[in-house]
Amino acid sequence: MAIQDRLSGNEAVSIAMKQINPDVMPAFPITPSTEIPQYVSQFIANGEMDTVFIPVESEHSAMSACIGSQSAGGRTVTATSSCGLALMFEMLYVAASNRLPITMAVVNRALSGPININNDHSDSMGARDSGWLQIYAENAQEAYDNFFQCMRIGEHPAVQLPVMCCQDGFITSHAVERMELIETEKVKAFMGEYKPEHYLLNPDETLAVGPYDIPQYYMEHKKAQAVAMENAREAIMEVAKEFEAMTGRKYGMIEEYRMEDAELAMIIIGSSAGTAKEACDELRAAGVKAGVIKVRVFRPFPAEEIVAALKGVKAVAIMDKTESFSANGGPMGAEVKAAMFGKLNDVLVTNYIYGIGGRDVKVDDLKSVYDKLAEMVKTGKAPEHYQYLALRD
Amino acid sequence: MKKLTEIRWHGRGGQGAKTASLLLADVAFSTGMYIQGFPEYGPERMGAPITAYNRLSDEPLRVHSNIYEPDYVAVVDETLLDAVNVTAGLKPEGAIVINTAKEPEEILPKLNGYKGKVYTLDAKKVSLATIGKNIPNTPMLAAVVRASGVMDEQLFLDNMQASFKHKFATKPEVVEGNMKALSMALEEVKVYDGSK
């Protein structure tokens, strides 16, 4: 029997870490992810887990220590947010190119400046091309469920890449919600023992990791890394299937909500996807054929899945919880439009920047997006420029 | 029809409004409800006005925004009535619960013409008499349960007993005082029906 509990997102992820009992956790605290290393330290002090916790002097050091311990052969986790993730930036690429399946809980928070502690996706979206997988949660339940899956996907022999397990800062991390925990024995069976093929502490194998790469090899190594990211698609579905067999909870690259006959669609990520479903239901009750596509996995990008889900849709709003300053829209906008190119040329598309820096995202705000889509269908025209939602103008 | 109750808490940093919202979520969860308990976060520190929220429902909760049209509002610090528009969006068929030594009728002029029920409780008096310290959020929790009727009061008391025993495992002597605070609050809370 699954265990009913009421937990915040940070508590849920900390409990996932406790149940996994990884070998090493190097971490440096930063709002709003601070509670994760705090809870884990408490569990260790209480003797509930025997992970080696490494208190470090910065996030750059945290990620460096993660790289060291994962190369040595240890299952390694960490947690961070915002500027902490930014300070790790250099080492993120090293972790990915060294093919080290580190699992990191990212509690999304706006990047300065102006300085702000609240939620948006500018931190992890800024690191979207670092070679890490990125999986986003809608609520505490998903943050918990995703953490196990993230680790399994990263450790998959065909993948061997680090994974960011993202949840929305404060909205998910600090809100207490009812959720289900998995029995620890089941978690242990699902996670298995970590047995890397190659690791530095193996006395039977001579090994050097992270060598200098000359131009004659760099491209070939990057190609191999890119193929590992492509392989992740299959690994994600394989792990999700196993997870569903254990818990009954179904996961995929994307989640389609009332998309079967939808004419107006919204593509959205994270906690606001729940709010979007509510907006969608209210519009459906009024006879509007609305639907929601929740993007769960952003890296690798679910291009095919989104294109398939958009079949029959007349207008789509692509929602970005970050500004990319491309002067052409947000990162999700760019990715989705690239995926649609040559395949869905008749769909009217608009791209919104919403909820950045913790701006509250209300049901009515998202309903207004569907209103805009309906207007686009009526006039047959999409706005030329991308837009800001609920902006004072 | 799903039964959703939305509550907004007003307090000052350090007074336990966030803790009260989490405790209410906790006790509602233990009666089998779906719950959300969350504060609105910012750079506020001790003494600054803060807001916390509860959503309580028989069905899973999906909306992750703040609450703008609450069914109930709880004001943990009376001085906030002059600083914050506590009745903003409050549904007339709902109620406001205020921690004050004053009678409900005396408070009315500060409620921007609110027409619903007004509950008052001298939470300072109750907590001093039972816990020995001014901890207003425990008695306020009982008053909110009375005002909102989200759960049976005896069920509430039974579950709080278990919750306090767990929360104060290292200092069991304070459980009795907190339980007394809850039952005294249920006796002391006064109501004025503005709709009549």
Add this chain to the structure above:
Amino acid sequence: MTDQNKMKNITIDNKWQDLTPGGMIFASGNSVEFRTGDWRTITPKMVWDKCKQCLLCAPMCPDSSIPVKDGKRLEFDYDHCKGCGICAKVCPFDAIVFGGEEE
């Protein structure tokens, strides 16, 4: 992809599929494979008559290119000597000629 001592077998003719993940190197002491001797523009030469086998030169060589066996230095390892000239500088007996008539 995972056979041991892989580094020795990898050349710039290998395709990306043949490389190790992250460029892992499954061998030690393999810098000997890399002939740095062809970086050399000036070559040190021994004048064996003058050498007293004091062995000051060997530990000073930054490229470990002066092999020592049974307490005596041997001929330079020209596969790896980069021609820095430090050995000639430290020799108290002018037993190493560095840059001279023959260059």
